[in-house]
Amino acid sequence: MSYSKAIAVVSGGMDSITNALMLTQTGYQVTMLHFNYGQRCETAESDACRRIAHLLKVEPLALQEVKLDFYKRLPSGALVNEDEHIPDGLADLYTDTLKQLFVPARNVVFLSIAAAFAEAMGASIITLGGNQSELAYSDNSHEFFYRFSNMLQYGCYRSIPKVVSPIYDLDKVELVKWGYDHGFGQVYDHTYSCDAGTIPPCGVCGCCRNRRVTFLVLDRLHGIKDGQSYQDERWFHEKFLPHYTNQRGKAIWFDKYLDVIRRPR
Numbered sequence: 001m002s003y004s005k006a007i008a009v010v011s012g013g014m015d016s017i018t019n020a021l022m023l024t025q026t027g028y029q030v031t032m033l034h035f036n037y038g039q040r041c042e043t044a045e046s047d048a049c050r051r052i053a054h055l056l057k058v059e060p061l062a063l064q065e066v067k068l069d070f071y072k073r074l075p076s077g078a079l080v081n082e083d084e085h086i087p088d089g090l091a092d093l094y095t096d097t098l099k100q101l102f103v104p105a106r107n108v109v110f111l112s113i114a115a116a117f118a119e120a121m122g123a124s125i126i127t128l129g130g131n132q133s134e135l136a137y138s139d140n141s142h143e144f145f146y147r148f149s150n151m152l153q154y155g156c157y158r159s160i161p162k163v164v165s166p167i168y169d170l171d172k173v174e175l176v177k178w179g180y181d182h183g184f185g186q187v188y189d190h191t192y193s194c195d196a197g198t199i200p201p202c203g204v205c206g207c208c209r210n211r212r213v214t215f216l217v218l219d220r221l222h223g224i225k226d227g228q229s230y231q232d233e234r235w236f237h238e239k240f241l242p243h244y245t246n247q248r249g250k251a252i253w254f255d256k257y258l259d260v261i262r263r264p265r
Contacts, residue, residue, distance in 0.1 A: 003029035005123035007114045007161070010034050012048030013193035014211065015167065016129030018175045020061065021184050022166040023127065030061050031121065033114050037068040037103070039079050040086075040197030048192035055190060066113060076103050079195060086195045086202075089209025090240055093249035097206065098136060101195065107139040111148055111163060118161040130165040133172045133210065133253040142168065171253055172214040173221075180224055189227035203230025210254075212236045217257045237265070 006028040008020035023030045034049045036042045046065060053063040071080050078084035078100045087097040107128060114126045130140035138144060145163040153160055167175045176188060193211050194201035201208050208230060215226035230236075245262050254261065 003027060004125075005029050005031070005118075005121055006125045006127060007118045007121070007123045008032050008127045009110050009114050009129075010049060011129070011193075012045040012052070012191060013129070013207070014172060014176055014179075014188055014191045014214070015131055015134065017052060017187060017191055018179050018184075019127050019129045019165060019167050021179060021182070021187070023125075024061055025182060026166070028125070031117065031123070032061065032063045033110075033117060034063065034065045035068055035110055035113070036065060037080070037106070038072040038076075039103075040082060041079075041192065041194055042197070044192045044194065044197055044199055044201075048190055051190045052187055055187065064117070068109070071103060074104060077101055079103055086205050088204045088235075089206045090243060092206050093244065093252060101206075102137075107144070108148075115152055115156055115161060119156045119159045122159045123161055124159070126161045126163050127165055128163070129167065131167045131170050131172065131175060135253075140165075171256075172210060173217045173254075173257065176214055176218060177222065177224070180218075180222075185224070198231055200229045200231055203232040204235050209236065209240060213254045213257075213261065217254070217260050220260050220263055 004027060006023050008016065008023060008030050010016040010020055010032045012034065020030050020032050032049065032053065034046060036046055049063055053061065078086050080103060084100065087100055091097055111126060118126050128140065130145065134140040145165065149162045170178065179185065179188060193207040195205040195207050196202040212226065215224065218224035241261065
């Protein structure tokens with residue numbers, strides 16, 4: 001079978017892995033491109049990507065890893081600097097935690113390197129895991145993808161890829177449900193999303209909270225359970241859920257599921 005080629009930047013988390021899987025289902029030969037840039041979760045993310053690539057063994061899916069060491073020499077925020085505090089998943093309901101977590105120009109760097117792979121390999125698209133649950137980050141927006149694609153018209157020659165996100169119109173609940181509906185349910189047990197980089201995941205950071213909310217909703221709506229354990233199993237049910245459902249703070253992506261989240265266990 002002949003495939004079009006695509007480069008999927010993946011972290012090993014649910015969003016980006018679903019993005020790559022969706023492309024394989026629509027006729028693309030996908031190279032998953034994972035970056036190790038000195039993040040706290042570098043080892044766990046890399047291991048997740050390797051496990052998933054081995055588990056799937058899908059013909060049009062491959063994995064490439066790229067090592068970047070310069071972020072360790074920059075003031076790069078809490079995801080890279082272990083001396084900085086990782087905010088928990090309750091804090092960002094009320095305060096702007098993006099400045100603490102944002103890695104300088106990270107998606108600009110990732111997409112630029114992905115563009116080099118795309119041009120060399122003749123890939124027509126590059127994809128990030130941007131979706132409706134990640135719009136707090138401006139570099140996950142349609143506008144960012146559109147402007148970067150326009151720039152590549154001048155920056156590439158042999159092959160000029162476009163930056164897209166097949167899961168852009170979905171939130172985390174919807175994209176994981178797509179994966180289960182298409183036979184990839186077991187893949188999510190091997191994904192990894194934790195700002196702290198611990199094994200098992202901490203269970204308290206914003207990434208862990210988002211995953212736990214996602215599977216709480218999926219379990220209550222569809223009986224789909226999280227196959228992952230957490231270092232702190234109690235925080236989510238005993239601290240986060242009661243506080244969120246009674247004092248919600250600023251708008252956040254899972255507010256649309258509030259009635260489901262409020263259901264008794």
